Structure formats: C-alpha cells, structure tokens
Amino acid sequence: MRSRTLLTILLAIAMASCGKHEPKAKYVFYFIGDGMGVSHVTLAKLYADSVLHDSTAMSFTRFPVTSLSTTYAHNRYVTCSAAAGTALSTGTKTSINTIGLTYDRTDTLYSIAKKFKEAGKKVAILTSVSIDHATPAAFYAHVGSRGSYYDIAKQLLKSNYDFFASGGFLEPYGTKTDSNAVSVYELGKVRGYQFTSSLTEVDSLVAAGAKSIVYSAPNPAPSSTLQYEIDRSESDVSLADITRKAIEVVDNPNGFFIMVEGGKIDWAAHDNDAATVIHEVLAFARAIDVALEFYRKHPHETLIVVTADHETGGLSIGNRENKYDFHVKLLHYQTASKERLHKVIAELREQNPKAKFDDLLKFLADKTGLSKDIELNENNIKMLKDAYNVAFKGLKSNEKTTYSETDPISKVSIQILNSKAAVGWTSGSHTGQPVPVFAIGSGQQLFVPLLDNTDIPKNIARAAGL
Numbered sequence: 001m002r003s004r005t006l007l008t009i010l011l012a013i014a015m016a017s018c019g020k021h022e023p024k025a026k027y028v029f030y031f032i033g034d035g036m037g038v039s040h041v042t043l044a045k046l047y048a049d050s051v052l053h054d055s056t057a058m059s060f061t062r063f064p065v066t067s068l069s070t071t072y073a074h075n076r077y078v079t080c081s082a083a084a085g086t087a088l089s090t091g092t093k094t095s096i097n098t099i100g101l102t103y104d105r106t107d108t109l110y111s112i113a114k115k116f117k118e119a120g121k122k123v124a125i126l127t128s129v130s131i132d133h134a135t136p137a138a139f140y141a142h143v144g145s146r147g148s149y150y151d152i153a154k155q156l157l158k159s160n161y162d163f164f165a166s167g168g169f170l171e172p173y174g175t176k177t178d179s180n181a182v183s184v185y186e187l188g189k190v191r192g193y194q195f196t197s198s199l200t201e202v203d204s205l206v207a208a209g210a211k212s213i214v215y216s217a218p219n220p221a222p223s224s225t226l227q228y229e230i231d232r233s234e235s236d237v238s239l240a241d242i243t244r245k246a247i248e249v250v251d252n253p254n255g256f257f258i259m260v261e262g263g264k265i266d267w268a269a270h271d272n273d274a275a276t277v278i279h280e281v282l283a284f285a286r287a288i289d290v291a292l293e294f295y296r297k298h299p300h301e302t303l304i305v306v307t308a309d310h311e312t313g314g315l316s317i318g319n320r321e322n323k324y325d326f327h328v329k330l331l332h333y334q335t336a337s338k339e340r341l342h343k344v345i346a347e348l349r350e351q352n353p354k355a356k357f358d359d360l361l362k363f364l365a366d367k368t369g370l371s372k373d374i375e376l377n378e379n380n381i382k383m384l385k386d387a388y389n390v391a392f393k394g395l396k397s398n399e400k401t402t403y404s405e406t407d408p409i410s411k412v413s414i415q416i417l418n419s420k421a422a423v424g425w426t427s428g429s430h431t432g433q434p435v436p437v438f439a440i441g442s443g444q445q446l447f448v449p450l451l452d453n454t455d456i457p458k459n460i461a462r463a464a465g466l
C-alpha cells in the first residue's frame with residue numbers, strides 16, 4: 001500500500017515537472033504538399049542525389065520524426081483537397097468538396113489557424129496556387145462547395161489573419177452570373193485589408209502598420225498560380241520567397257502560425273508529369289529550408305510539420321516497360337512543364353502551320369531530349385507521328401482537364417519520357433495511399449506512430465499549448 005502511494009506521488013511529480021519543462025511551440029510552420037505521396041518525395045530525393053548531386057536538398061527528409069498518415073474522407077476513401085484540407089486544418093473529417101463545415105454541412109468547423117489568432121499570435125497563409133483554392137481556404141473559410149471561389153475570398157476578408165500570399169484570386173470580381181458583385185479588393189479596402197503584388201511594398205505596408213496584407217504574385221501562371229518551378233524565371237516569385245517574406249511579416253514575441261501549401265505538386269501529378277513534380281517538390285523543400293533557418297535560431301520554441309493532403313497519380317518508382325531498371329536521370333532533359341510545352345507547341349503551330357514532323361522532332365529534342373539524347377523506338381515514333389497529325393492537321397481538338405490544357409504532342413512526349421525513365425502512373429486523379437509526415441522541433445514526438453490526418457492539427461495545437 002505504502003509503495004503504491006509512493007509510486008503515485010513520484011508519478012505526479014514526474015508529470016508535473018514534465019508539464020513545466022516541456023517547451024511550447026511558439027512558432028509553428030505547417031507545410032502541406034498537395035498530392036505529395038511517399039513516391040513524390042522519394043523521386044525528388046533520388047533526383048537531388050543522383051542528378052543534382054546536392055546532398056543539402058530535401059533536408060526535410062532528414063527530420064528526426066518521420067511517420068505516415070491516413071487521408072480518407074468522411075464519405076469516400078480516396079479524398080479530395082477540400083475534405084483533406086478540412087481534416088488537416090480542423091481535426092474533423094468532412095465530406096468531399098466541403099470546406100470548414102461538418103460532413104452534412106450543418107455545422108461550422110474551425111481551423112487551428114483561428115485558434116492561434118485568438119491566442120494573440122500572428123497568422124500567415126501561403127500557397128503556390130490561388131489563395132481561394134481548397135487547401136488554403138480550409139484555414140479560413142466555411143463553404144459547402146470548394147468551387148465557390150468568390151464566397152471563399154469574401155470569407156478571407158473576415159479572418160483578420162495577418163498575411164496571405166499566393167498567385168492571386170480566381171473570382172475576385174464575383175461569379176460570372178452575378179454582375180452586381182462588389183470586388184474582393186473593394187470589400188477588403190473597407191475592412192482595412194491591403195492588396196499588393198510587390199514584396200518590397202509588403203515591407204512598407206508593415207512599416208506603416210497595415211493589419212492584413214494580401215500579396216498576389218505579379219506574373220501569375222494560368223489559374224492565378226505561381227509559375228511551375230521548372231518554368232520559373234529569375235524574376236518570378238518562388239514559394240521560398242513568400243515563406244521568407246511571411247516570417248518577416250509575422251515574426252513577433254507572441255509567436256506565429258504559418259501554413260505553406262505546395263499546391264502544384266498535385267497539379268503536375270494530375271498531369272502525370274514527373275519532371276515537373278520533381279521540381280515542385282524541390283521548390284517546396286527550399287521553402288521548408290527557409291523555416292529551418294528560423295528553427296535553428298529558435299530550436300526550443302519552433303515546430304515544423306511537413307505532410308500532404310493525399311497522394312496524386314499513383315506514382316511509382318519503376319514500371320512495366322523497364323522491369324527492375326530505373327532511369328531518373330533522363331528526366332533532367334525536360335526543361336519545361338507539360339503545360340508550358342503545350343503553349344509553346346501552340347505558338348509553333350501558329351508561326352509555322354506547315355511544320356514538318358522532323359521540325360517537331362528537333363523542337364522536342366530541345367525541350368525533352370527525345371530523339372536526341374533519348375533514343376526513340378518505332379512505337380514511340382508512331383505515337384508522336386499520330387500526335388503530330390492530330391495537332392498539325394487538325395484531326396481532333398485539344399484535350400482540356402481541370403488542371404491544364406494539353407495538346408496531344410506534349411501529352412505523348414511526356415508519356416514517352418516518363419515511361420523511358422521508368423516512372424509509372426496508375427491514375428490521373430488522387431489515390432488512397434497514406435502520405436508521409438515529417439516533424440522537427442518542439443512537440444515533434446507527438447507525430448508518431450501512424451497518424452490519421454485529423455490527429456495532425458490536434459497535435460500541433462497541443463504542441464503549442466492551445
């Protein structure tokens with residue numbers, strides 16, 4: 001009896017001292033790679049190691065905590081970014097296409113970003129796609145349909161978060177059917193929101209005491225997104241650039257919460273475009289490196305969590321054609337995304353509608369290595385010739401998907417290149433595979449073992465003492 005009492009006392013002391021000394025995560029970074037499965041991370045790491053020979057790249061894969069998370073939605077095993085985003089932001093599963101509401105859309109779910117804001121911390125929401133897209137929206141909006149972009153944007157203006165950065169808005173002037181809509185910019189001005197497309201201007205707005213700043217990249221890619229990393233020029237803004245700026249804006253003694261979405265990993269994976277996926281993951285990793293620089297200055301008060309909302313494409317390392325061989329190096333011949341390739345081919349067609357098949361091959365050699373550095377077999381040439389006949393002789397119109405518009409030539413070229421590199425795709429949509437979780441910093445031990453996506457925001461809040 002006496003020993004049991006002693007044990008109880010000792011346990012109580014241990015627990016009390018644990019609580020007292022466990023440092024709280026005052027600064028939280030939440031990185032969400034949209035569509036980033038284990039294979040996407042592995043492929044980018046293989047590329048960094050064997051093609052770039054850069055041992056410092058993909059540093060998040062060396063975080064002390066590595067785990068997996070399930071992603072299923074309330075009403076479907078293979079989830080979407082709206083349901084998964086809501087799970088990752090609120091800790092509750094919801095139905096497909098729903099953002100920030102319960103599965104039956106009758107009740108509101110609140111994100112941890114709001115919790116951080118209410119606790120007196122500053123909040124920044126960043127993405128490489130548009131700010132009204134599903135993942136960022138899950139941190140401030142409540143809508144029954146993820147496509148209600150104007151509604152979502154209006155709700156952004158009620159969040160009072162400190163900083164937003166993205167490629168812009170999809171429907172800033174209202175939906176097509178609503179001609180009387182007041183623009184998001186007008187509505188925002190009334191609420192004290194400041195809009196800018198200049199990172200330098202962000203500094204002066206902060207200096208002038210601006211409350212909520214909404215930054216949109218000045219040279220957005222289609223659908224108000226940042227340029228694909230593989231297409232990005234020196235002057236285009238990167239995810240790392242906006243992450244660095246966000247830290248400058250929200251760093252303060254009370255702490256902050258920064259969510260960064262690598263949104264176009266998913267888009268490139270929907271396009272089954274492996275080289276573009278690799279460059280998107282590498283760009284995402286460089287944004288994480290910016291957070292790591294901050295972590296190194298405040299290691300006891302910072303938590304960085306990296307995860308994904310779902311896997312996209314059913315990406316595999318190895319394919320049927322190559323059996324056990326893998327040739328990731330071939331992907332470095334690709335110098336433009338499939339989306340950009342499509343655009344350039346359309347221009348080529350306009351300038352030279354009578355271009356010969358050989359002219360096309362020369363062009364492809366330059367952009368993808370096909371026919372020059374990478375040998376084409378008879379079947380490859382037949383596929384490309386068919387695509388050429390369709391594109392240049394108008395046999396069939398272009399194919400348009402939600403994520404990009406691709407002509408048959410860019411589609412077939414990337415398909416051949418991926419197949420030669422031994423990268424396999426089982427889907428043009430999402431899959432139900434678990435996604436990776438990486439954590440470093442205060443509270444990192446909360447992110448093991450196998451998690452469900454709803455555990456992640458709850459654990460982040462716990463680590464922050466909220």
Ligand SMILES: [Zn+2]
Binds near residue numbers: 266267430
């Ligand atoms: Zn997707």
